[in-house]
Amino acid sequence: MVVSGEGSPPRDRRRSKHSSSQPGRPAEPSAPGLAARMAAARLLAAVVDAKTPLDGLTDQEHGHPQFKALDQRDRGLVRAILVTALRYRRTIEALMSARLRSPLPANATTLSHILHVGAAQILFLDVPDSAAVDLAVTHAKGDPRTARFAALVNAVLRGVARDKAADLPETLAAVTDAPDWFVARLREAYGPERAKEILAAHRLESLTDFTVKTDPQHWANIFGGVVLPTGSVRVGRLPATVAELPFYAEGAWWVQDAAAALPAKLFGDVAGLRVADLCAAPGGKTAQLAAAGATVTAVDSSRSRLARLQTNLDRLGLKAEIVQADAIDWMPPETFDAVLLDAPCSSTGTVRRHPDVPWTKSPADIEKLAGLQRRLLDHAVRLLKPGGRIVFSNCSLDPLEGEEMIRQFLSQSTDFATDPIERGEFAGIDDFITPEGWLRTTPADMPMADASLSGMDGFFAARLRRSI
Structure with missing residues (x-):
């Protein structure tokens, strides 16, 4: 292993002055900024090698020590x-590999x-190149596992x-920033051109969408955003944290991706109806249904997530019955007019905001989750009154968790049929309706005049009606 155009890395195994006194243990950070880079490398290892979700690792209260x-x-x-290192992982690999023999x-x-x-900072973040290189070299010197490669780190990153300026545009054009299995499934499901558009959208920074109780244009003006065709308010870059935004405490709005706001709308007028929201936390769809006048029972298995849901409802001034139970076997004494099942899934539709997903999930995970979704759906339909409607949804791009599962369910059920979503049912929906009358969005959907404001999460939803 030799850096192209450079000498061989030093073979001196002596520990540097930054190294730990215990063999095999990395050094304690001493240089300003080194602790953050060491933490970033440690957490990147947890994501890529141990398949640990990034959100859990970076949780403010329960994250990695x-x-x-x-x-x-x-x-x-x-x-x-x-986020940057994961979003551009293949691009970074290609640029570094070009500097290794x-x-x-x-x-x-x-x-x-x-x-x-180091490369993520040099290529995409507002960090001085010299600082990124020097801290990476110091990090390498301070870890007995990498100390002898410090010269290689220096040469590769300085070359990057x-x-x-010359290499990055060419590499971005030539490389697909996703693991091979993920690219293959997208191409199979959507065709090569559409898959290419979805993968390109995954390189863009995630946006913040709001569901508002009234007057979206008013809130777009306050936030400096735009009103989307579906009625959500979109802001490209928040001027403050969510809790610091205008009228947060008054509960006039809540954060919810534009695509995630669509499934609850598929019920139409729910005023006065009894609606079960299964797998409900953190509660964006519960809030939509309650704000529309439904009597909502929100069910989730997680006590902590339900506590967060209740906190959100309290802030919004909305009410729902909260039930801690496993939706796969929960059986209330009375059936419901409508059921929303937003099922646990691979989350492959949220890669734009969660770029760790393709690197922590696998085809086996998708198959396992599709099986769980089917079991949840088989039970959820038992909670409906005759003539009642169920909306099944999730934020996966994979047909195995959406179109294919619903086709299989309908082929094996005599009591349910698709209740087709019609063009013009509500604003902005028409482009997302499939030939079967279902809903499908992708990150390449909802183009805006300002390209930086385009896109949405990938979502699937099907509306079914019980006949007897």
């Missing part, structure tokens, strides 16, 4: 580095993560920095 030890500014930097050893994962953290 190395993350929680940082101040808020460094936590923000770590999160930015990780042979690949890194398969077991050199720590070295790889240090390089990815030197040539990025």
Whole structure:
């Protein structure tokens, strides 16, 4: 393994002055900013190697100890580095590989993560190149596993920095930033051109959408955003944290992706109806249904997530019956007029805001989750009155968790049929209706005049009616 155009890495195994006194243990950080880079590399390893979801690792209260030890500014930097390193993982790999005469050893994962953290800052973040390189070299020197590769880290990252203006655009055009299995499933489901558009959308920064109780244009003006065709309000970059935005405490709005706001709308007028919202937390759809006048029973198995749902409803001034139960076997004494089942899924429709998903999930996970969804649906339909309607939805792009599962369910059921979604049912819906009368959105949908405001989460929803 030699850097192209450079000498061989040093073989001196002596620990540097930054190394731990315990063999095999990385150094305690000493240089300003080093702790954040060490945390970023550690968490990147947890995502890529251990398949740990990024949100859990960077949770402010329950996240990884190395993350929680940082101040808020460094936590923000770590999160930015990780999101960027995952969003552009294949691009970074290609640019680094071009500077190596042979690949890194398969077991050199720590070295790889240090390089990815450094390259993400150099290529995409507002961090001085020299600082990114120097901290990566210091990090490498301080870890006995990577100390002998410090010169390689220096050479590779300086080469990336030197040539990025010329090399980055070409590499972005040539590389697909997703694992092979994910690309293959998108192409199979949507065709090569549509898959390419979806993958391109995944490179864009995620946006913030709001569901508002009244007057979307008023709130768009306040937030400096736009009203989407479906009625959600979109803001490209928040001027403050969500809790610091105008009228947060008054409960005039809540954060909810535009696509996630569609399934609850498929019931139409729910005023006075009894509606069960299964797998309800954190409660955006519960809030929609309650605000529309439904009597809502919100069911979820997680006590902590239900506590968050109740907090959200309290802030919004809305009410719902809260039930902690497993939706797969919960059986209330009375049936419902309508049931919303927003089922647990692979979340492949949310890659724009969760770029770790393709790197933490697998085809086996999708098959397992599709099986769980089918079991949930088989039980959920038992909660409906004759003539009642159920909306099944999730934020997966994979047909195995959407179209294919619903086709299979309908082929095996004599009591249910599709209640087709019609064009013009509500604003902005027409482009998302499938030939079967279902709903399908992708991150490449909802183009806007300002391209940076385009896109939405990938969602699937089907509305079914019980005949007897």
